[in-house]
Amino acid sequence: MSRPLLAVSGLTKRYRRGGKSIAAVDDVSFDIEPGETLALAGPSGSGKSTIARLLLRLIESDAGRIEFEGGDFLSLSGAALRARRARLQMVFQDPLAAFNPRATVARVLDDPLRIHGIATRSERPRRIAALLDRVGLSADLAGRAIHEISGGQRQRIAIARAIATKPSLIVLDEAVSALDVSVRRQILQLLLDLQREERIAYLFISHDLGVISAIAHRVVILDAGRVAESGNARAVIGAPQSTIGKALVTAAPKLNRTSTQGAADRQ
Amino acid sequence: MTALLSIRDLTVSYRRDGAEVAALKHVNLDVAAGERLAIIGESGSGKSTLALATAGLLPASSRIDGCLDWFLPSSPSVGAKAPPSEGGVKERQPSEFITRSTHTPLGGRDIGFVFQDPSASLDPVMSVGEQIAEVAHTHLRLTWPQSYAWAKTLLERVRLSDPDAALRAYPHQLSGGQKQRVAIAAAIAAGPKLLIADEATSALDTIVQAEIVALIRQLVAEDGMTLLFVSHDIALATELAERIAVFRHGELVELGPTAQIIAGPRHAYTRALLDAHLGLDAEPMPQPAGASR
Numbered sequence: 183m184s185r186p187l188l189a190v191s192g193l194t195k196r197y198r199r200g201g202k203s204i205a206a207v208d209d210v211s212f213d214i215e216p217g218e219t220l221a222l223a224g225p226s227g228s229g230k231s232t233i234a235r236l237l238l239r240l241i242e243s244d245a246g247r248i249e250f251e252g253g254d255f256l257s258l259s260g261a262a263l264r265a266r267r268a269r270l271q272m273v274f275q276d277p278l279a280a281f282n283p284r285a286t287v288a289r290v291l292d293d294p295l296r297i298h299g300i301a302t303r304s305e306r307p308r309r310i311a312a313l314l315d316r317v318g319l320s321a322d323l324a325g326r327a328i329h330e331i332s333g334g335q336r337q338r339i340a341i342a343r344a345i346a347t348k349p350s351l352i353v354l355d356e357a358v359s360a361l362d363v364s365v366r367r368q369i370l371q372l373l374l375d376l377q378r379e380e381r382i383a384y385l386f387i388s389h390d391l392g393v394i395s396a397i398a399h400r401v402v403i404l405d406a407g408r409v410a411e412s413g414n415a416r417a418v419i420g421a422p423q424s425t426i427g428k429a430l431v432t433a434a435p436k437l438n439r440t441s442t443q444g445a446a447d448r449q
Numbered sequence: 450m451t452a453l454l455s456i457r458d459l460t461v462s463y464r465r466d467g468a469e470v471a472a473l474k475h476v477n478l479d480v481a482a483g484e485r486l487a488i489i490g491e492s493g494s495g496k497s498t499l500a501l502a503t504a505g506l507l508p509a510s511s512r513i514d515g516c517l518d519w520f521l522p523s524s525p526s527v528g529a530k531a532p533p534s535e536g537g538v539k540e541r542q543p544s545e546f547i548t549r550s551t552h553t554p555l556g557g558r559d560i561g562f563v564f565q566d567p568s569a570s571l572d573p574v575m576s577v578g579e580q581i582a583e584v585a586h587t588h589l590r591l592t593w594p595q596s597y598a599w600a601k602t603l604l605e606r607v608r609l610s611d612p613d614a615a616l617r618a619y620p621h622q623l624s625g626g627q628k629q630r631v632a633i634a635a636a637i638a639a640g641p642k643l644l645i646a647d648e649a650t651s652a653l654d655t656i657v658q659a660e661i662v663a664l665i666r667q668l669v670a671e672d673g674m675t676l677l678f679v680s681h682d683i684a685l686a687t688e689l690a691e692r693i694a695v696f697r698h699g700e701l702v703e704l705g706p707t708a709q710i711i712a713g714p715r716h717a718y719t720r721a722l723l724d725a726h727l728g729l730d731a732e733p734m735p736q737p738a739g740a741s742r
């Protein structure tokens with residue numbers, strides 16, 4: 183069997199609150215294969231985003247190991263860290279919020295190409311057009327300011343930005359949660375197409391178990407910073423074993439069309 | 450069916466960069482007293498515009514045509530769970546005498562509004578107790594001690610675990626779910642006839658969301674309130690509402706009982722919305738070539 187793309191073991195992060203030390207992430211282990219989608223689910227405050235930030239080394243862990251593409255990711259620094267980071271990208275719920283709303287789409291996509299030395303200045307406009315095409319957008323959008331485009335278009339641009347550096351893993355933290363159902367489905371389809379064609383793996387953070395069933399291979403359910411259960415996504419969501427897993431499944435709103443499907447189809 | 454509100458030919462547009470953008474177009478909709486009505490539709494379809502227009506909260510940059518006819522009791526009425534009143538402090542009118550009202554209903558008194566982000570409706574520098582008591586003091590003309598007592602009763606009703614502590618707490622000291630309970634307590638403090646919840650649970654995890662939805666359902670039932678529930682989550686809407694109104698591009702495209710909307714949607718757009726929903730038993734989308742185990 184091949185080495186996993188990402189192997190996380192014993193990952194721990196504590197925060198001090200009111201004099202007490204609280205483990206936001208407590209001895210968490212999991213791995214991700216190349217081209218695989220692993221979902222992270224759990225109630226608010228269970229540590230999902232903290233894990234994402236630890237993986238991207240936006241914050242430092244208190245204990246644990248992260249192996250990425252066969253090497254010790256936590257020991258990297260300087261140029262070696264920068265080079266490896268190009269292979270590990272992230273998409274947030276509102277990924278373009280950090281940009282000046284007047285910044286153009288071209289500017290947003292130019293950054294990673296320039297920072298990681300992927301294309302020369304003269305090559306970049308062509309690369310940007312190719313990236314826009316890759317995520318199903320027209321090249322005309324390049325000149326548009328980001329406040330002038332829709333939520334779905336913004337999320338496509340965030341994905342274009344993430345894939346610009348040819349990553350092997352993308353961490354998506356509630357990346358489709360703010361989108362309405364039809365746009366959400368299009369973005370999920372785009373992610374699946376990219377995965378099939380470029381073998382990108384995803385760590386997909388979401389509290390939407392329906393979305394997880396539809397796109398993830400496996401799921402890890404967190405509770406208070408610890409892994410409550412993990413396994414095949416549809417098996418776990420279909421028959422959760424942990425208390426928190428059962429609570430999440432029970433609480434999820436359900437659209438029961440099964441007995442009425444026929445009527446709808448006959449219309 | 451007694452109507453609470455009759456919306457006729459409502460058209461709303463916003464001025465943006467010198468141009469007028471229509472957000473609602475010729476909407477006709479009757480809201481029955483005591484019903485739970487959900488408003489669904491994709492982003493930008495006009496759901497919040499309808500909620501704001503109903504509550505009289507549209508920004509000055511908007512232009513409104515058409516009319517909203519209210520059929521309200523002739524005076525501020527208080528639901529079944531009225532605050533404690535001692536002889537003559539609060540006037541109580543011959544109850545539930547319905548007249549057609551030409552005055553605009555008063556936000557806070559006749560209409561309670563709960564937003565997606567509870568921080569938007571809570572004042573960060575005022576304690577939770579003060580904010581709820583103020584609504585009661587203003588609209589119910591209770592004395593301050595009575596208003597505080599009523600605030601505490603409301604915090605118990607929205608099932609905050611420690612109502613005494615919550616009274617003294619400031620919004621930033623509460624979790625998202627707790628804040629939303631407080632916002633609901635403030636919204637129902639004056640015993641409104643209509644409760645409008647605009648994506649009130651969208652920012653919460655499913656467990657907290659289910660608790661808040663159960664709470665709203667219970668409060669509406671106990672007080673005979675009417676509910677306007679705005680959401681883009683069709684599954685959530687079907688769990689809560691008796692009727693569903695589907696909006697698209699500012700138009701009301703379909704309206705019907707929940708069961709009929711799910712079982713026999715007439716409009717292709719409604720069907721597309723239903724089809725796009727990913728339930729817990731969602732079939733895997735076209736399978737990626739990943740390593741499945």
Ligand SMILES: Nc1ncnc2c1ncn2[C@@H]1O[C@H](COP(=O)(O)OP(=O)(O)OP(=O)(O)O)[C@@H](O)[C@H]1O
Nearest residue numbers: 197198199206224225226227228229230231232233
């Ligand atoms: N900078 C910080 N300082 C103190 N505590 C923090 C900090 N960041 C996170 N926490 C705490 O760590 C825990 C985990 O938070 P995290 O943001 O990872 O949760 P989450 O699972 O992503 O939740 P959500 O679904 O609400 O996004 C929470 O209790 C949170 O309050």
Ligand SMILES: Nc1ncnc2c1ncn2[C@@H]1O[C@H](COP(=O)(O)OP(=O)(O)OP(=O)(O)O)[C@@H](O)[C@H]1O
Nearest residue numbers: 463465472491492493494495496497498499508681
């Ligand atoms: N204050 C405003 N100024 C200008 N345009 C606005 C304003 N508020 C809303 N709009 C526009 O009106 C239309 C309807 O918006 P509205 O907020 O009612 O939609 P919505 O259905 O609530 O969407 P969402 O699901 O994203 O909340 C959109 O095109 C929106 O961009």
Ligand SMILES: [Mg+2]
Nearest residue numbers: 230231232355
């Ligand atoms: Mg998070």
Ligand SMILES: [Mg+2]
Nearest residue numbers: 496497498648
């Ligand atoms: Mg809205």
